[in-house]
Amino acid sequence: MAWELATFSADLLQEPAVDGASVDIVPPGSPVRVTHVLDAVEPRIRPDGRAAFPTEGRAGEGRTNRLDGVVVLSCLDFPGEERPLHEQESIVDLGGPGAALTPFADMTAVVLTFSPGEGGHVAIDVEARRATLAAAEEVARGTLEAEPQGVERLELGPADERLPAVAALIQLSDLGALYIQYVYGAPAGDAGLPRAVDPAEVLDGAVACGEYHWAAMRNPTWFFQRNELIRTLYREHGKTLRFAGVVLMRGYEQSAVEKQKAAERAAAVAGELGSDGVVITTDAGGNSHTDVMLTCRACEEAGIKTTLVLAEETDPQSTKPILTDWVREADSIVSTGNVEELVEAWTPERVLGGDLLLDGTPAREAGPIPVRNYLGAANQMGQLALSARTE
Amino acid sequence: MKAVHYLNQFFAGMGGEDQAETAPTRLEGAVGPGRGLQAELADIEIVATLACGDDYFAEHEAEALEALLEMLAELDPDVLVAGPAFGSGRYGYACARLAAAAAERGIPAVAAMHEDNPGVGEAGAGYVVPTAVNVAGMRDALPRLGALASALASGRELGSAEEEGYLARGFRRNYVAEKTGAERAVELLLAKLAGDTRTEVGGDMDRVEPPPPVSDLSSALVALVTEAGCVPQGNPDHLQSVRAQGWFRYGLGGADTLASGRYESVHGGFDVTLANEDPNRLVPLDTVRGLERAGRVGRVHESLYTTTGNGTPVVVATKFGEEIAGELRDAGVQAVLLSGT
Numbered sequence: 110m111a112w113e114l115a116t117f118s119a120d121l122l123q124e125p126a127v128d129g130a131s132v133d134i135v136p137p138g139s140p141v142r143v144t145h146v147l148d149a150v151e152p153r154i155r156p157d158g159r160a161a162f163p164t165e166g167r168a169g170e171g172r173t174n175r176l177d178g179v180v181v182l183s184c185l186d187f188p189g190e191e192r193p194l195h196e197q198e199s200i201v202d203l204g205g206p207g208a209a210l211t212p213f214a215d216m217t218a219v220v221l222t223f224s225p226g227e228g229g230h231v232a233i234d235v236e237a238r239r240a241t242l243a244a245a246e247e248v249a250r251g252t253l254e255a256e257p258q259g260v261e262r263l264e265l266g267p268a269d270e271r272l273p274a275v276a277a278l279i280q281l282s283d284l285g286a287l288y289i290q291y292v293y294g295a296p297a298g299d300a301g302l303p304r305a306v307d308p309a310e311v312l313d314g315a316v317a318c319g320e321y322h323w324a325a326m327r328n329p330t331w332f333f334q335r336n337e338l339i340r341t342l343y344r345e346h347g348k349t350l351r352f353a354g355v356v357l358m359r360g361y362e363q364s365a366v367e368k369q370k371a372a373e374r375a376a377a378v379a380g381e382l383g384s385d386g387v388v389i390t391t392d393a394g395g396n397s398h399t400d401v402m403l404t405c406r407a408c409e410e411a412g413i414k415t416t417l418v419l420a421e422e423t424d425p426q427s428t429k430p431i432l433t434d435w436v437r438e439a440d441s442i443v444s445t446g447n448v449e450e451l452v453e454a455w456t457p458e459r460v461l462g463g464d465l466l467l468d469g470t471p472a473r474e475a476g477p478i479p480v481r482n483y484l485g486a487a488n489q490m491g492q493l494a495l496s497a498r499t500e
Numbered sequence: 501m502k503a504v505h506y507l508n509q510f511f512a513g514m515g516g517e518d519q520a521e522t523a524p525t526r527l528e529g530a531v532g533p534g535r536g537l538q539a540e541l542a543d544i545e546i547v548a549t550l551a552c553g554d555d556y557f558a559e560h561e562a563e564a565l566e567a568l569l570e571m572l573a574e575l576d577p578d579v580l581v582a583g584p585a586f587g588s589g590r591y592g593y594a595c596a597r598l599a600a601a602a603a604e605r606g607i608p609a610v611a612a613m614h615e616d617n618p619g620v621g622e623a624g625a626g627y628v629v630p631t632a633v634n635v636a637g638m639r640d641a642l643p644r645l646g647a648l649a650s651a652l653a654s655g656r657e658l659g660s661a662e663e664e665g666y667l668a669r670g671f672r673r674n675y676v677a678e679k680t681g682a683e684r685a686v687e688l689l690l691a692k693l694a695g696d697t698r699t700e701v702g703g704d705m706d707r708v709e710p711p712p713p714v715s716d717l718s719s720a721l722v723a724l725v726t727e728a729g730c731v732p733q734g735n736p737d738h739l740q741s742v743r744a745q746g747w748f749r750y751g752l753g754g755a756d757t758l759a760s761g762r763y764e765s766v767h768g769g770f771d772v773t774l775a776n777e778d779p780n781r782l783v784p785l786d787t788v789r790g791l792e793r794a795g796r797v798g799r800v801h802e803s804l805y806t807t808t809g810n811g812t813p814v815v816v817a818t819k820f821g822e823e824i825a826g827e828l829r830d831a832g833v834q835a836v837l838l839s840g841t
Contacts, residue, residue, distance in 0.1 A: 197742075209676060273693045275686065285771045323811070338682035349690055386693050388685045395769065395810070416689035418681050421701065423672045424813045431814040432701065441692045442701040443685045446674045449813060480674065491681025496700060497672045498660050 121221075121244055126236040127185075128226035133461050135218040137178075140204040142457035143220055144464075144472045145186045146484050147199070147234075148241055148318050149213060149329040152176035152249035161249070162242040162314040162330075164294030169263070169309030174252040180216045180331060181248060183241035184462030185223040187230050187287075198467045198482045199324035205455030207478070210486035210495065212331075219248055220461045231286045238319050242330075263309045268347040275345075276353040276384040277338050278375060278408075279311070279490065280360040280391040280400060282320045290328070290392065291317045292357060303358035303375040305382055308339045311355055322393045325448045325480050325487040326420050332485060337492045338388060338418075353382040358404065360397035372403035376411045386414040390490040394422060395433050402436045409438040416441040420487035421497050423447045446487040446495035451477040501544045501653045504575050505534040506568070506582035506598055506611075508591045512551035522553035523560075524567040533638060537581065540646025544653050548575050554590035557597075564594075565601050572602060578653040584612035584641045585619060587633040592619030599626030608652035612645045615667060627652070627666040720834040722792075723801035725824060727809030728775070728782040728841045729767030730758070740808055741768030747807035747820045749827070752800070757786040769810035770841055783839055801833050809840065 121130055135141050153161040153175050160166075161173065182201060201211050201218075208214035221244055225233045281290040283298035292300035293315055306315065316333040339355060346352040358375040362368040379387050387408055391401045398419065405415045419442055423431040432442075460472045470476075480486050480495075487495055509515055509522040511532045530538045530546040538546050550568055557564045572580065580602045582595035592611075596619035599609035609626040613619050614633045629648055631641040644665050651658060660675075661668040677684065688698055714720050731739050737748050758779035765772040765782055780786040783804060791797045805824045809817065828836060 273690065275689060336682075337680050338685065341680070341682045341686050345686060350686070386689045388682075388689055414689065414692050416685045416692060418685050419701065421672060422811075422813065424815045425671070427672065427815055433814070435707070440697050440699055441688050442699045443681050443688060444700040445681045447672050450674045489681075491683070491685050494677045494680050495674060496677040496681065496684075497674050498700070499668045499702075500658070500661055500671050500673045 121240045121247075122236070123239070124228070124232065124236040125226045126228040126232035127240060128224040130224070130240065131222045133220040133222070135203060135220060135461070137215050137217055138204055138208070140458040142207075142460050142472055143182055143184060143201040143203065143218070144460060144462035144466060145184045145199060146201050146324070146462060147183045147185055147237060147321060149201070149331040149484065150181045150183070150241055150245040151331050151334045152179050152181060152245045153314060153334065154246050154249040154252060156253055160314075161246045162317055167310065168293075168313035168315040169307045173313055174249055174257070176249045176252055177258070178216050179219065179248060180213045181219045181221065181241060181245045182213065183221045183223065183237060185225060185233070185237050186463045186467070187233060188225050197321065197323050199321065199327070199484045200478065200482050201484050202455065202457065204457065206453045207455060207483055210452065210480065210483045210493070212493065219244070222462050234287060234319060238317070242317065263312060263343060265308075265343070265346055265352055268351040270351075272347070272349065272351045273385040274353040274383050275342060275350045276356055276379050276382050276387045277308070277342060278356045278358060278379055278387045278389045278404065280358050280389070280397060280404070281316065282322070282360050282392040282397060284322075284361040284393075284396070287319070287321050288361070288393070289319045291319060297357075297359045300357070303356055303371065303378050305354050305356050305378050308343065308352065308355045311336055311339055316357070320392060323448065324482050324484045326393050326489060327485055328392050328488050328490050328492070329485055332488060332490055332492045336490060338390060338490055353384045356382070356387070360391055360393070360400045362400060368400055368403055371400065372407040375404050376407035376413060379408060379413055380411050384413050386416070388416050388418065388491075390418045392489065394420065398432060399434045402434045402439060406436045406438045415439070416443065418443045418445060418489045418491045420445045420489055421447040423449055423497070425450050443491060444497045445489055445491065445493070446480060447497040448479065448481040448487045450480050452480060452483065453477060501578040502547045502575065503541060503544045503579050503581055503649060503653065504572060504577040505530060505537065505546050505549045506580065506595060507532060507534065507549055507551050508585070508594065509551055509553040512549060514551060520553040520555035522551065523556055524550060524552045524564055524571065526550055526571050533584065533642065536638065536642045537646055540643050542650040544578065544650060547577065552594060554588070554594060557594040558590050561597065565597065568598055569601055569605065572607060577607065579649050580607050580609040581645060581649045582609065582611040584631045584638065584645065585617060586631055586635055586637060587614045587617060589618050592617035593622060595619055596622035596626065596628065599628075600624030602626065610645065610648050610652060610666070612641055620667060623669070625669065627669070629666055714835045717797050717835065718795055719798040721799050721801055721832055722788065722797045722835045722837060723803070723805065723828050723833045724783050724785060724788065724839075725805040725836050726783045726839045727807055728839060729765045729808035729810070730763055730779055730782045730804070730806050731766055733762050733764050735764070735766050739766055739806070741766045742808065742810045744808040744810070744812055747805060747824060749803045749805055751803050752785065755785065756789045758783055767808050767810055767841060782841065784837070788837060801828070801831065
């Protein structure tokens with residue numbers, strides 16, 4: 110792992126929207142709390158010079174180098190200007206009890222803390238995201254001259270026709286500035302969704318995250334690059350199922366009519382792939398859960414069986430699981446945990462990203478923190494093993 | 501480690517129904533079924549047995565609990581075991597109430613009774629081990645009760661109700677599963693495709709059935725209610741933009757419209773730019789006034805009810821809804837136009 114830090118931070122920033130960046134390299138398992146985390150990215154670079162996070166051309170072809178065991182965490186506290194939407198607190202604990210809620214505690218973390226500059230929150234976000242993905246490529250540059258420790262081929266060979274055909278229906282957020290996931294650099298709402306993509310495209314940098322709503326229910330970029338659902342379906346292809354493909358659809362459609370239309374079109378695309386069943390995933394909550402439920406119903410009505418992956422938002426004193434929306438067809442749901450449960454207090458030795466949480470609490474002595482504020486902890490793509498059960 | 505065992509007057513050997521008025525009594529060591537229970541406990545000694553008459557507990561619950569808790573505090577056990585009460589309602593109730601009170605005070609507690617015993621719903625954060633309906637089930641119940649009591653006393657984290665053999669208390673608790681959500685989702689889907697539909701989140705969701713239509717809107721009093729975070733400009737009562745702590749009532753004062761600059765939305769869950777250019781698009785007062793003038797709705801209620809629906813726990817939102825609905829019912833409102841965002 111070799112990279113020139115000096116060059117790295119100087120070249121990183123191009124626009125005045127971000128004033129500067131500090132870079133901290135944190136060994137695995139350090140007693141460090143990282144706050145205001147925008148995104149998590151696996152360092153990747155392509156030997157053929159094409160972009161690791163392409164905005165044109167196609168991902169999922171040729172060879173991509175990945176730096177295993179390293180994660181780039183980008184942090185930024187947006188200035189307190191008036192803006193239509195607010196980012197929510199987003200924490201990664203690399204040690205302590207919160208470390209069980211993230212895959213990143215076992216990794217070397219390259220923590221980029223950006224200082225916001227001028228131009229408003231949209232411009233700041235654009236530059237921070239660009240710089241983060243650029244940094245992830247820079248961090249991986251050393252791999253170009255190294256021998257790979259392993260090579261993984263992503264390929265779908267022929268499979269027994271009698272096995273059930275299963276697709277992943279992945280919902281991406283687009284609720285306006287700061288609440289957007291991107292497909293080849295385009296907001297999900299402008300990316301021609303729903304449509305089928307090659308599963309390898311998703312694993313190879315086609316999807317990136319710029320969505321800063323409830324931290325636990327976000328899918329940072331890393332979760333697409335190492336998508337557990339897609340990887341599980343590759344693994345099971347030819348054994349227990351036929352992997353029929355991936356359908357990307359937008360969540361947060363903005364009107365009842367659009368929501369219904371999007372649900373039906375997504376079901377139709379899953380049908381065109383020949384799917385017998387789909388796993389439907391989502392991002393964030395509330396409004397997007399309605400998109401999930403409508404899509405579930407549309408698929409079931411089209412004869413495609415569904416399993417949903419959802420986080421619960423249940424008061425810890427409540428005696429039944431609570432979802433903000435539900436249809437009768439949703440009879441097969443994986444719980445990725447209850448975001449309202451508190452995680453035991455922990456005092457880190459060091460805080461990166463910003464010393465104060467967004468609510469003004471000192472991050473070092475924040476007391477118990479709800480799961481809700483831990484990045485990706487209850488993500489609804491099934492990336493992690495957190496779940497909830499009735500006790 | 502120390503256990504304290506709770507029994508009623510009968511099982512404590514103090515007498516039958518004629519002694520049901522017995523006040524809380526402390527007996528040394530294990531008594532009656534406690535002797536069998538003792539054999540099932542791992543490295544735990546039953547240091548005392550607390551007994552109380554079923555009628556006494558039912559008729560003087562507060563005093564009985566106070567006396568029993570005082571004895572418990574003095575004994576400072578690692579676990580409280582109550583029963584088994586089998587199908588006996590009064591005994592089961594006492595076991596459950598004491599277990600709940602002990603658990604609330606940080607003493608791990610487990611009661612045992614039949615699953616239909618009315619006490620089951622009273623155990624709070626205490627555990628209930630299911631038993632047969634009558635005393636013939638003693639031999640079967642004690643090993644299971646002893647195992648759970650031992651686990652509780654050891655302080656180890658308990659598994660699910662199914663794994664540990666207690667009745668589900670109904671709390672949703674996070675845990676780390678053996679497989680990722682994605683792997684479990686694929687397994688659930690393959691099972692469903694094979695005809696075996698299972699779920700980790702039960703289908704017992706709170707569904708609000710639509711009420712019957714208002715028979716005559718032209719004579720109805722209609723109220724405007726919203727979760728759009730719509731408040732008078734400047735948000736005088738500091739309604740939260742997220743995770744609202746309450747709701748507010750604002751008099752409309754006969755206004756025909758929610759004028760821009762006089763009302764705004766403080767909702768933090770959507771882009772309010774367009775909404776603030778015309779707050780009527782959040783709460784359609786202009787349109788409803790038009791319908792009122794045209795005689796299509798009887799009258800618009802004098803107040804607007806508002807809160808922010810964004811990240812609000814459902815129990816809290818339910819409470820807001822009940823409070824607002826109560827006021828509207830008392831005011832004779834027959835229909836509500838509820839605008840959501």
